[in-house]
Every structure is written in C-alpha cells, then in structure tokens.
Amino acid sequence: MLDKAKTRLLGAVLVLASPLLAAEASAERISGREALAVMRAMDLSPELGTDSHGDPQIEFMIEGLHARLNFYDCKKQDGRCGSLQLETALDLEDGTSLRAANEFNQKYRYVRLYLDHEMDPYLQFDFEVLHTDAKSHLESQIELYGKLLRDFKDAMGYY
Template sequence: MKPIVLTFAALLAAPAFADVDASNPARLYDLLRSEGYAVELGRDSVGDPKISVKYEGTGFQIFFYDCSDNVECRTIQYQTAYDMTDGMAYAQSNEWNATKRYATVYLDDEMDPFLQMDVNVDYGVSEKNFVDNFKMWTRVMKDFEDYIDW
C-alpha cells in the first residue's frame, strides 16, 4: 500500500503543464507576450483569428486555420512576405525549398517571396513545445533573410 501512496504523492508534486492549441488564440497571444514578443491579436480578411508579430524589424503573422465559423481553430501557420525590388528567381526559391526543412517559400505574381511554416497544434502541444516551434520559425525566418540578402 505504501508504494501507491508515494506514487500518488509524486504525481501531485509534479508540475502540471497544460497543453495549448489553436482553439484559444488569446492564450497563444498571452504566452508569446509573456515570452517578451511584441504581438497584436486581430482578425484576418475572412474573420479568422490572426496574431501579428514584430521580431527584430520584421513583421509576420500567425494565421489560424481549420476553424469552424471563425472559432475553434485547429492549426496555425507562420507567414511573412518580402517586397523585393527585382523579385526572387524561381531557381532561388526552388533551391530554398529543396534544401530547407521547416519553412517553404512561394512567389507572388510580382516574384516577391512569401515564407511560411505550418504548425499542427490540433489536440494540443505543451507550452514549451509551442514556444520552441515559434523560436524555430524566427531562426528560419532570419536564415531566409540572410539567404535573400534582406
């Protein structure tokens, strides 16, 4: 009987880490603010939640997807755009996509690059995992800026 009591006591003493997901944009906003990031909570053009972020001079958005009537979203995507004077060559964007693992680039009709990274947070991830993925995005974004001499 004693081992059961000790196991139960250990479970009570263990820190509780609540999962985060895309169903509560305000929670993700608060989590990023608590990490020191400049963020703004808003809505995109179809009414889904959106978090705008400013990081080391670059603005980007966190878009919420797989939503039901603009709530109860399931996934997110980080996205930023670069308005380049001469655009970006297809070969350069293809090289990025072929050699980089986490974020992909696509070109608009003016050949300006959009960098994006999808994150599946459906069913929840730990706060630590969410922040780690966010930091991964910011590293990849800065790597891309170096890649295009931004």
C-alpha cells in the first residue's frame, strides 16, 4: 500500500504531467477543420466536405491540379483522424502505359500510381499524423506532395 507521502507525490506528478499528456494527445490527430486552416494558410483553395462514411474530405488545388485530402482512422467522438491520404488524377487524352506506371512506382517509395479503366493515372500518397505535431506534419507532407506531382506530370507527359 502507498503511504500518504507517496500518494501525494504521485498525485503531484500526475497533475504536472496531465497538461503535457493532453497536449500530446491533441497533437497526435487532426480534424478536418484544423487541416482546412493549414491548407488555407498555404493558399490551396481548400473546400471541406465529408466522404460517404461521414469522415472529413478536403478538395483543393495544387500544382494546377484538382486534388483531395482523405481522412482515415477517425475518432467519432472528436472527429480527429490519425491517417491521411493525398490523391490526384490526370485525365490524359490517350491514357498512359502500364510500363510508365511501373517505372514511376519503382522510382518512388511512399506514393503509388494507379491506372483507371481508361488508363488514366491517379496518384495516392498515404501518411500518418500520429506522434507528431499534426499541423506541421500536414504542411510538410503537402509540400512534398507538390514536388511529387511535378515529377508525376513529367513522367506522364502532362504539361
């Protein structure tokens, strides 16, 4: 059993640690509104909506392309999500080849190029915001995605 002094010490430690734990917990996930604010500050013309599951979804412009930010691993009680996906597609007149898609996928590790039924390419980039400052991490991932989109457009001959 804990004596009175140890109980008080444990209580003091918990009181001091609780704001730190609360701050860490809030930094581990991001809501649609928080992501919208980050994207507005980046001048991406974001529009917040919801997907078919009721999770946040943001449509925006980047590198001259329409794109979407999809939210996954969302907690219903607070609307904060732990996984995000950036997604963009190109509508090419004649589509692209499996070879071009495979070459792109071999070159890049964290992004995947897929082909639709018309052989038009679309790109998906997944990342988590757990155990980090979610807002700063989102900004850095969008900046990285912009660089990947430039390479994507070059590889697909989209100018």
